[in-house]
Amino acid sequence: MxxxxxxxxxxxxxxxxxxxxxxxxxxxxxxxxxxxxxxxxxxxxxxxxxxxxxxxxxxxxxxxxxxxxxxxxxxxxxxxxxxxxxxxxxxxxxxxxxxxxxxxxxxxxxxxxxxxxxxxxxxxxxxxxxxxxxxxxxxxxxxxxxxxxTFEQLQLLEEEAEDEEGKAEMRGARSRAAQLWIGLARAALASDIDDDTDLDAADSTDPVVVAKAIDEHKRDAAYDQVVVGYLLQIAEELKAKGGKEAAALQKRISRLVSTLQPETLHTLMQMGGNVTQRRKFVLDATQGMAVEAVVDLVQAAAETSNQTISHSLVRMLSKLALHADDGTPFARPAADSALRDQVHKLVSGWNLEDPNPDNYRKALERMSRMAPSFRGDDSFPAEPERLLAMGLEIEVLGEPVWRAIDQMTARPDLSGLLDLLDAAQDSWIKDALWRHVATPERLAEQLDRYPGTTKVVERLVARLRLAAAEPLLAALATSTETTAAPLVDLLASIGAEIGPLIMARLATSRWMMVRHLLATINRMDAPPEGFDAREYARHPDSSVRREAVRLLIKQPAYREQAITAALSDPDERNVRLALGAVMQGCTATQASVLMARADDETLSPDLRALGVRALAGHRSMETLNFLLGRVAGGKLLLFKRSLAPKSPEMLAALAGLAAHWSSEPSARDILTQASKNSDPEIADAATRRGGAR
Structure with missing residues (x-):
């Protein structure tokens, strides 16, 4: 079927x-x-x-x-x-x-x-x-x-303009190539209904946009398999068909494959089936896609198949691809044909592991990335990455290495530099370069570009430890709500050594910075010596009080006092925080506060109901009478008291009676009456099912 x-x-x-x-x-x-x-x-x-x-x-x-x-x-x-x-x-x-x-x-x-x-x-x-x-x-x-x-939005034929009659004919035909490309673009861009991508925009079929959508999509088997299904069909279409539409499709799909991140391409290859199936896919792509895309697919298929092809051969293919794209008019067709022929032979029966020593393999890999030779008017300056790698390998720290370091540290993104230093073997030169690169001043420069430099900042903080505190605190003082949380986490990761610096800042900072500093202490394993959060529990700003309550709840000596104070707080978020703690056990004082706030119209109805539900667990006659008063109405009907009008507080009180007081005769009678009520919410609450809501 x-x-x-x-x-x-x-x-x-x-x-x-x-x-x-x-x-x-x-x-x-x-x-x-x-x-x-x-x-x-x-x-x-x-x-x-x-x-x-x-x-x-x-x-x-x-x-x-x-x-x-x-x-x-x-x-x-x-x-x-x-x-x-x-x-x-x-x-x-x-x-x-x-x-x-x-x-x-x-x-x-x-x-x-x-x-x-x-x-x-x-x-x-x-x-x-x-x-x-x-x-x-x-x-x-x-x-x-x-x-x-919408096929009218797809313009596959980019090489030359069509007359109106030709455009109408193309739209009427709705060719197979157009169907496949627009299907792939739609699957990539429209699979997430919450995505803000404008599916009707003219660039929604641009290969770079499609590749970006595939790269950034959360890895999901169904999504990946839909994308793979279209890739498989496109490979088959390019193998079998020709003409301008097929050429345009080849151009788009080749650009998409070359734009995809290697990790994404690796995942899609895994979804494409077993070794035999991947081989068939690459063979079809070899006959129809551009050479650069063919090399990318071969490498991804090799990695997915546990590197069962020779690394040297992959490097040779990369070199052939460069000549096929950028070589002389005489060399281009020969390189293109040779590459496709080699891939066909290779994929038809690859089995060998890479026989080359690691150092030789690395040298060949660097050579494979060089552009075609013998361009008379081109210059080949030594890249700073190459100079730095050579200096690290031979342990020579001279002017060329320092010049390479200066060039790389002048870039906005230091990831490449840090990767080279991390990958180097432990040596005196590695330590010296790390001391030169990982400085508070360099961290401050990266923090000026935050959050675009998040990964680099994290790596520098891990190196600097306590020396990173001052730049982080300065950045935190000017941060927004969005960027503050990760900076707080970075400060807390430094450890207990940062405690004295935080204590010194607390005394002189404005309320927003005080809140961030308290949040940092809350994330530390233990508060700094001499720190007392109680004074901040009375702070004029509600967010500062909230962070102080979070700290005090963790301390057994101040827990109940902090919860009781937060239950009386005018800020609803602080009350909600305290109610979460009260659910684990309610004292008599806290129950009294909650009874008083049950009629406080400054609180939302759902929060008042949550308070009624929380105090129901406190075992006292005062609690029982309070709950009965919330459930029972003022009229008698056939010698039975009627139920109070339905409200969130009434349902919460009824659920509390069912959960904690069902054995009491006075509660049992009213629960029996409520369980037979025609209103399903009242009946559910009386039979405990509403208690979890």
Missing amino acids: MSRLTTVGESATLSRELSDFLIELSIGLHKNAIYPAGHPLRDSAADLIARRLDALLFERPTLSLGVARHQLIIEGVATEENNPVLRDLALRLHRHHLGAVKFSQGVTTEEIADVLATLAVEAGRRPRPLGLEKDDVLAQWSHIRLFPL
């Missing part, structure tokens, strides 16, 4: 669960098209699809479904074009100009029924196809999202 695309071989097939789901989805859509609204067969179809989806979404947060003209793409697998049931489903979705459908965890039968009813209406009977509607139509369901497929 289903088969993996021929690009990946016959051994990979769609799972039975996914196959059954697609069949049920197609049948359900057909039933909605022929039966009227309210027909039981429509309801049963939606219910069956919902059960299938529940099972599929149990272990995955989302399920994405790509749409081609005659096929569906799901988790990297394409359905067979000659399957009539699934071909009909693909055609229906395609006629609505839809490029993808996404289901998320929590989808309901009602949502599925509504989507089926919407899709069942033929595109010709609507004012316009669904894919041309606005987002309020495509995203009207909470757990199902439809994504449009």
